Structures are given as C-alpha cells and as structure tokens.
Amino acid sequence: MPPNRRTIAPRVIPPAVLLAGLGGLTVVSIVLFLTLGARGNWSFILAFRGTKVAAMVLVGYAIAVSTVLFQTITNNRILTPSIMGFDFLYRLIQTVLVFQLGSAAVAAFDPRLRFGIEVGAMVAFSWLLYRWLFSGSVRGLHLLMLVGIVFGVLFRSVANFLQRVIDPNEFLVVQDRLFASFNRVDGQLLAVSALVVLAVSVVVWRKTAVLDVLALGREAAINLGVDHRREVMRVLVMVSVLVAVSTALVGPVTFFGLLVANLAYLLVDTHRHRLILPVAALIAILVLMSGQLVLERLLGFNGALSIVIEFLGGIVFLIILVRRAAR
Amino acid sequence: MIEVRNISRSYGDTLVVDNVSITLPAGGVISLIGANGAGKSTLLSIISRLLPMSAGTVTVEGMDVMTTPGDVLARRLSILRQDNQMTARLTVRDLIAFGRYPHSKGRLTVEDQGYVERVIRYLELEAVAHRFLDELSGGQRQRAFIAMVLCQDTEYILLDEPLNNLDVKHAVAMMKLFRRTADEFRKTVILVLHDINFASCYSDRIVAMRNGRIAYEGPPEEIITPHVIRDVYGVDADIHEIDGKRMALYFR
Numbered sequence: 035m036p037p038n039r040r041t042i043a044p045r046v047i048p049p050a051v052l053l054a055g056l057g058g059l060t061v062v063s064i065v066l067f068l069t070l071g072a073r074g075n076w077s078f079i080l081a082f083r084g085t086k087v088a089a090m091v092l093v094g095y096a097i098a099v100s101t102v103l104f105q106t107i108t109n110n111r112i113l114t115p116s117i118m119g120f121d122f123l124y125r126l127i128q129t130v131l132v133f134q135l136g137s138a139a140v141a142a143f144d145p146r147l148r149f150g151i152e153v154g155a156m157v158a159f160s161w162l163l164y165r166w167l168f169s170g171s172v173r174g175l176h177l178l179m180l181v182g183i184v185f186g187v188l189f190r191s192v193a194n195f196l197q198r199v200i201d202p203n204e205f206l207v208v209q210d211r212l213f214a215s216f217n218r219v220d221g222q223l224l225a226v227s228a229l230v231v232l233a234v235s236v237v238v239w240r241k242t243a244v245l246d247v248l249a250l251g252r253e254a255a256i257n258l259g260v261d262h263r264r265e266v267m268r269v270l271v272m273v274s275v276l277v278a279v280s281t282a283l284v285g286p287v288t289f290f291g292l293l294v295a296n297l298a299y300l301l302v303d304t305h306r307h308r309l310i311l312p313v314a315a316l317i318a319i320l321v322l323m324s325g326q327l328v329l330e331r332l333l334g335f336n337g338a339l340s341i342v343i344e345f346l347g348g349i350v351f352l353i354i355l356v357r358r359a360a361r
Numbered sequence: 362m363i364e365v366r367n368i369s370r371s372y373g374d375t376l377v378v379d380n381v382s383i384t385l386p387a388g389g390v391i392s393l394i395g396a397n398g399a400g401k402s403t404l405l406s407i408i409s410r411l412l413p414m415s416a417g418t419v420t421v422e423g424m425d426v427m428t429t430p431g432d433v434l435a436r437r438l439s440i441l442r443q444d445n446q447m448t449a450r451l452t453v454r455d456l457i458a459f460g461r462y463p464h465s466k467g468r469l470t471v472e473d474q475g476y477v478e479r480v481i482r483y484l485e486l487e488a489v490a491h492r493f494l495d496e497l498s499g500g501q502r503q504r505a506f507i508a509m510v511l512c513q514d515t516e517y518i519l520l521d522e523p524l525n526n527l528d529v530k531h532a533v534a535m536m537k538l539f540r541r542t543a544d545e546f547r548k549t550v551i552l553v554l555h556d557i558n559f560a561s562c563y564s565d566r567i568v569a570m571r572n573g574r575i576a577y578e579g580p581p582e583e584i585i586t587p588h589v590i591r592d593v594y595g596v597d598a599d600i601h602e603i604d605g606k607r608m609a610l611y612f613r
Contacts, residue, residue, distance in 0.1 A: 109448045243467025249449040250459065253411050253442050257510070259435025259463040305449040 049309050052301060056316040063323040064091075071331050088228075089219040090326060093280040093287065094294075094318035096231050099238060100276035101291025102298070102314050106249045106307070107266045108175060111299065112354060114291045115277045117179055118163070119186030120156055121286035126189040127152055128211045129196045137207040145220045149282050156278035157271075159185075164270050168263070171252070175266070216284055216326060227279045234272050242307040245269070249305055289347045294318040296354055362387050363408060363517065363549075368417035370403055377403045379573035380417075385551065387422075387516065389565035390543050393553045394584075396594050400573040401553045402443065402521050408551075409440035409519050421517060435463035438517040441510045443525060445502075447494060453505045454490045457481060460512025480512045483538060499526035507535065511542065518542070521553045532556075536563045561585045562606045569593045585609055 047055075064087055072079045104115045131140050131148070140148075163185070167178045197205055238245075247260050248269070255262045280287065298314035325342055363385040370378040378400045385391055393401045406412040408419050410426040419426045421438050439460075457480055461473040469477075481490050484504050494502055503526045510518060523539075524532045539550045540563050554560045560567050560581070567584040569577040571593050577584055585607040590598045598611040 105448075111448055243462070246449075246467065247459065247462055250447060251445075253440070254445070254447075254459070256411055256431060257409070257435065257440050258459060258513075259430075259432030261431050299450070303450060305451050305455060 047301065049302070049304075053309075053312060053316070056313060056320065060316050060320045060323065063320055063327065067323055067327050070327065085219055085221055085224065086216045086326070087323070088224055089216050089284060090322040091319050092224065092228055092231060093216075093284050094320075094322045095235075095315045096276040096280040097287060097291045098294045098298070098314040098318035099235070099311055100273045100280075101295045102307070102310055103238070103245070103269050104273050104291075105295055106245055107269050108179070109249065109251055111296060112292065112351065113179070114289060114295075115273050116286070116289055116291075117186075118160060118182035118274070119189055120160070120274070120277045120281055122186040122189035122193065123156055123159055124152065124281045124286055125212055126193040127155055129193040129200070129208050132204050132208045132211075133196045133200050137204050140207075145223060146226070149220075149223050149226070152282035153275075153278045156281065157274050160274035160278075161271060164267060168267060168270070211285065213285055219283060223283060227283050230275065230279050234275055237268075238272060238311070241265075242311070245307040246305055249307075287343055289351075290318070290321075290343045292354075293343075293347045293350045294321065296350065362422065363551075364420045365404075365408060366418050366420075368404070368407055368419065369415045370400075370407060370412065371415050377573050378407065378414075381573070381575055382417075383568065383575055383578065385549070385566075385568075387549050388543065388547055389549060390539055390563055391549070391551045391566045391568065392560035392564040393551065393568050393570060394555075394557055394560050394593065395570035395576075399570040399593075401570050404570070405440070405519055405521050405551070405553055406442070409438060410434065411440060411442070432463055435513070435515075437515050438519065439510045439513040439515040440519040441506055441521060441523065443521045445506050451494050452491055453486055453494065453497070453501075453508075454481065456494060456505055457486075457490075457508045457512050460509040460514075463513060476512050476514060480508045483511070484508045485534075500528060500531055503527060504531065504535070511538075515548075517549045517551065519551045522555060523552060524554065524556065524559065532559070539563065557585065557590065558608050561608065581607055 067087060068080060068083050072083075101114050105111050105113060131143075135143075163178065163182065167181055168174050197208060200208065244260055244265055247255050247258050248262070248265060250258075252262050255265075294314050294317050297317050298310055301317075302309050302313050304310070329342060365381055365383045365385070368378055368381045369376060377398075381400075381404060393405065395401050403412065407414045408421075408426065410419075410431070413427065421429075421434065424434065424437070426434060426438075454477065458469060458473070458477050460480070461469060461476060465473050481487055484507065486501070486504060486508060489497060489501055489505075494505065497505065503523070507520065507523055510520065518539075520539075523535060527535060536559055539552065542548045543550050543565075552560075552564075561584075562581075564581055566579065567577075567581055568575055569584055569589060576593055577589050583589075585600060587598055587600055590596065590600075590609055590611065594611075596611050598609040601608050601610060
C-alpha cells in the first residue's frame, strides 16, 4: 500500500475552529477596508465604503453558493455556472442597450429598471434552456451545458460584432461596464438583491441534506429516493437567480467561484453542504475584501477587481487540472 | 413480488430489452445471468426506475415504479449499479450512513447509527470505516457501496454485478451474506452475476437472458445444464454435481 497521505497531510481543522477563524478574518478585513487610509468626513466615508462592503459580501456569497451548488449537481469540480453563458449574455445585454439607445440614454435609465431587465433576461434565458433541454438524465445535463457554451459563444460573437460597429466613444462606455466593479453599486439595488439572495438562501439552507445526496450522483440519489430531475431543476434555477443578481449588480465575476469552491473543499474535507457552503461564502467574502483592499489601498487602483480575480482564478484552475492529471 | 409486464427498451434502433414479462416472487436470492449485452443491467435499471422504459410497466408490491414517489419506493427497494464514481469526498462510514437517508432524511437517529455500525461489522469494514473512499482498493470500495445499500434495509435489494473487484474470499463472503440476508431477514436479493457457478450455488432461482429476452427461468437444477449454457452463452460446458451443487466447467 502506498504511504498513507492522510498521516502526512496536516490534520483537518475542526469545523468550529475553521468557521470562527474565517469569520474573524472576514470581520477584520471588513474593518480594515472601512477604516484604512480614511481621511475626512467619517459619516461620508463609512456610508460610501459601507455600500461597497455590502456589495462585496452579497456578491461573494452569491458566487460561492451558486458555484458550489452547480458543482454539486454536475458532479464536477472544475465547472462554474459561467459555462452556461451568463457572462456573455450580460455582455450582450450591455452592448445592445448602448448600441440601440446610446450611452446617454442608458446612463439616464432608471437603474432599477435596467437591473430588472438584466436579471429578468438572464433568469428567463436559463429557465427556457432548462425547460427545453433538461430531460433528467446525466447526458441531458451535459447536453444542457454544451448548448449553454454554444449560446455563450453566440452571445459573445454578436456582442463583439456590435462593439466593432459601434461609435468608439460609446464603445468605451460599454467596455467599462463589462469589467466587474464594486464602485458603482446602487444602494437601492443592493437592498433588492439582498432580499432575493436571502430568499434563495432560505431554500438552500433547508435543502442541505438533499444537496448532500445529489452530490452522490444521479443513480445513488434516485436509489435514496430523491426526485433527481426535479431537485436538479430547482437547484439550476436557484443558481441562475444568484448568478444573475450578482452579475447585474457588479458585472461578470463567476470565474472567481471556481477558486473559492475548491479552496473550501480543500479546507473542510467533508461532503456536508452545511459546512461547505458557509466556508465557501466566507472565503469568497474574504478574498474579495482583501483583493479590493490591496487593489485600492496598496496599489492605488480604483476599478476592475475582475482582472485580478481572473488572473488568480486562472492559475488556481490550472493547478487543479494538473494535480488531477498527476493523481 | 415484482411484476414486470411487457417491458421494452431501445437505444436508437437497437432493442436492448425486448418485450420482457416476468414475475419475481418475494424472498430468496434470484440471479440474472446471460452474455454481455443480453440486457441484464438494463432490465435491472428499469425495474429500479433508474432508466425509463420505452414500453411496459413494472410494479413492486403493487406500486408502479414510474409513478410512485421516489422516497416511498426507496424504503422498499434499493439498487446498486456497476460503476460508482463519486466526486464528493466521503469516508466509508459517511457513505454507509447515506443508506439511512430514505428513513431519516439526513438526520441520523440512534437507531440509524445502530444500523450503520452493524452493517460495517457484517461487511468487515471496521478497519477502513474512517478512511476516504478514494484511498481504498477497488474491492474495499465495492464492499462499502454494498454496505450502503444493505443499510437502506429494503425488502428488495437489486445489485448489478456485486462481485466486481472482489477476491475469492470476499466474493464467497458476499454471496453468503446475501444468502443470510434472504434467509434470516426475509429479503429478496436480485443479482446480476457473471460467474454461473456462484449463481448455481447460492440462488433459489436463475433467470437467463439472451438478446434482450428471457430465455430460461427456474431453479439452478433446471438452468445449469449443458443445453441451456450453450444456448445462452454459446460455449460448451460440462456439468458436474459436487456436494449437491451443479458446477459448470467451461474452461476448455
């Protein structure tokens, strides 16, 4: 028998310690973010930065939960919901809006209306796709993802085409909107998003035992009496709501979920969603918060966190792939 | 009693299960044998609602498997398929505990814990109970999966090639365990087997399939004959009776 890896590897951290540690670090990062380098009127700074913090907490949570759920139903730990073409649909919507109406009209839009349109379009698109394609078999799920990829490419191509023919000044406006950023979050939208995310969370939290069973795969789940098709469909809908809300709020950051979910699996070493979900969410918030902190305070940037996230996410993705191949 | 009525299943143009009707009585060990591609696994999957049928009905104790709620059926019938790959990182004990899900929905009671520990003991998995599945040998993993299904404690237990990956010692122990499960706990164990001599020694009834149909059905004395084996597998076999059990020699 090969030497037992578990005796060499550091012992698994007890769940309570892990949660407390992560929670503590998250609180520290939030406090640092709120106070570090603050000059001038406190009430303004706290309100300004507080909105950002709230947006990051919400988005980090939504991305972490949606990625873990998506990986659970697909039984695949290198997928993220972005494979279903959400990001590209978002890009297409932004481009079409500016292309059709002009950047001035788009900027004058009621943000709530635009938020509603974006979330509505993304959820409706994915729901139609599921209804149309998902037969309940594992092959059906794979087909669904493949078609999602193809649609994603289509959306991207159309968006790219429109961006070529659009006025260069307008293009700059579009491009700015396509990078995830926490700087332009609207307080009202944040409240609405928080309510939606909370509603989804209640359902998710009550279903953690079912999620544990779904992670065993289709046949084991059916054997244990779970209505696999119905539950997977529900999870898919919840995933698309979470992704749509976070994307409409700050822009596309789904790739980030890959990093977070896999870090969570690494840390908790259990199959129980009751532990995986909160750990993943805390890691997500922590990473977002410290990333933004470094970006804003240390590097003096003010803008696109998604560049850093995609860079780190890409490296982690490669490491995971290589480690799998080596195993 | 499991009643299978006019079941057909096709993949594209090929008919894998061709208008099969059979009644499997409750109690005892029933073995499904046949050449590769005869439709054994497909039939088992249809009976256990993992695969929808193209035509026909299956009832388990009068319950239609396609319309009865999954969790009701999961307390009466369990199924284990051949390849069980898992991405979730589970210990053997965690996996076996999932067998209690149909009864406790994820909240293990003391009674459930008792079931889990007993099954671990029956299958001699104590030494590896705390280990993760991906750290086990193929045979140990196979026994862990069988343990999960037994932990489900259903009247009907369907197993697709349960002896896969098992060495001789564990294969015999497993078949004895199935025999005991049937005799002492009045369960019905339905197995797909490739080793006809295991089927002969441990089954009450043998169902032989060929080309998606049921070719023969009966007690081992009637099925383990040179004629039937040539007809089902296309090989010539000598049949010897040893200690009252019929053994087929087909190695020459």
